[in-house]
Amino acid sequence: MTARIGVVTFPGSLDDRDTQRAIRLAGAEPVALWHKDKDLKQVDAVVLCGGFSYGDYLRAGAIARFSPVMEPLIEQAKSGLPVLGICNGFQILTEAHLLPGAMLGNDHLHFICRDQKLRVENADTSWTSDYASGQEIHIPLKNMDGRYVADERTLDMLEAEGRVAFRYVDFNPNGSLRDIAGVTNEAGNVVGLMPHPEHAVEPLIGSGRTDGLPFFTSILKKLVNV
Amino acid sequence: MARVVVDVMLKPEILDPQGQAVQRALPRLGFEGVSDVRQGKRFELEVDGPVDDAALARIHELAESFLANTVIENFTVKVEEEKAEAGE
Numbered sequence: 454m455t456a457r458i459g460v461v462t463f464p465g466s467l468d469d470r471d472t473q474r475a476i477r478l479a480g481a482e483p484v485a486l487w488h489k490d491k492d493l494k495q496v497d498a499v500v501l502c503g504g505f506s507y508g509d510y511l512r513a514g515a516i517a518r519f520s521p522v523m524e525p526l527i528e529q530a531k532s533g534l535p536v537l538g539i540c541n542g543f544q545i546l547t548e549a550h551l552l553p554g555a556m557l558g559n560d561h562l563h564f565i566c567r568d569q570k571l572r573v574e575n576a577d578t579s580w581t582s583d584y585a586s587g588q589e590i591h592i593p594l595k596n597m598d599g600r601y602v603a604d605e606r607t608l609d610m611l612e613a614e615g616r617v618a619f620r621y622v623d624f625n626p627n628g629s630l631r632d633i634a635g636v637t638n639e640a641g642n643v644v645g646l647m648p649h650p651e652h653a654v655e656p657l658i659g660s661g662r663t664d665g666l667p668f669f670t671s672i673l674k675k676l677v678n679v
Numbered sequence: 680m681a682r683v684v685v686d687v688m689l690k691p692e693i694l695d696p697q698g699q700a701v702q703r704a705l706p707r708l709g710f711e712g713v714s715d716v717r718q719g720k721r722f723e724l725e726v727d728g729p730v731d732d733a734a735l736a737r738i739h740e741l742a743e744s745f746l747a748n749t750v751i752e753n754f755t756v757k758v759e760e761e762k763a764e765a766g767e
């Protein structure tokens with residue numbers, strides 16, 4: 454038996470199929486979840502994928518955060534369910550206050566799409582254990598609202614507690630404070646980042662590397678206790 | 680029916696690149712003397728029934744939990760006077 458990992462599709466989600474594929478390539482079983490689902494079909498973990506849920510109206514992630522599926526997700530995430538938010542998924546997790554801070558429009562006001570170098574700052578979360586702390590990876594980044602902000606006190610707390618999970622290296626693509634590309638909650642089960650690891654799981658496509666695959670092998674190992 | 684207006688603005692310490700872009704365009708348009716522009720959102724809620732304290736409290740809650748993200752934004756709630764609707 455392998456781990457069952459849910460992937461939520463909201464109206465406007467884009468990367469649900471790629472995410473399911475990445476989960477399958479890692480050896481786990483993807484389970485499609487719908488935004489109107491009132492339960493999580495007993496999955497072992499959930500990925501909130503990229504896209505423009507509800508057209509990013511109001512604020513990116515602000516309307517998706519109140520979808521029926523989010524109610525059990527928020528409750529279970531608080532008691533340890535592993536949840537990964539990628540791009541729009543990260544925005545939804547900050548709107549749901551499962552992760553601190555908020556996402557705003559890129560400081561240069563343009564959509565950005567590039568291969569982005571990142572440093573894995575915390576390799577102890579449920580989603581990063583197959584990386585080494587300090588490892589540098591290349592992951593595709595594509596977004597409009599990628600600027601991570603939080604007040605100084607929150608930023609200092611995140612740094613002190615090792616909760617900055619990923620940092621942009623060489624180039625800050627969106628004006629994120631302290632070059633933050635992704636953060637984790639205190640328990641390490643909820644992780645969010647702007648770049649797209651699900652687009653970097655096969656040598657043929659994405660960044661031409663498989664730097665994103667360890668996200669999905671990390672969670673699989675955690676869930677099946679390898 | 681009454682109208683309640685919720686104004687949402689980014690907190691002062693949050694960078695507002697859209698507002699800056701607007702501000703930078705002003706001299707080109709011949710508008711001098713505007714040193715800063717901040718861009719926000721305005722929501723006009725048409726409320727059925729009386730806007731009493733209970734209704735205002737609910738709207739306040741709505742603004743705090745949904746219309747604004749208080750991590751980055753401040754908001755104000757005000758009731759718009761019913762004025763001159765019968766025509767003057």
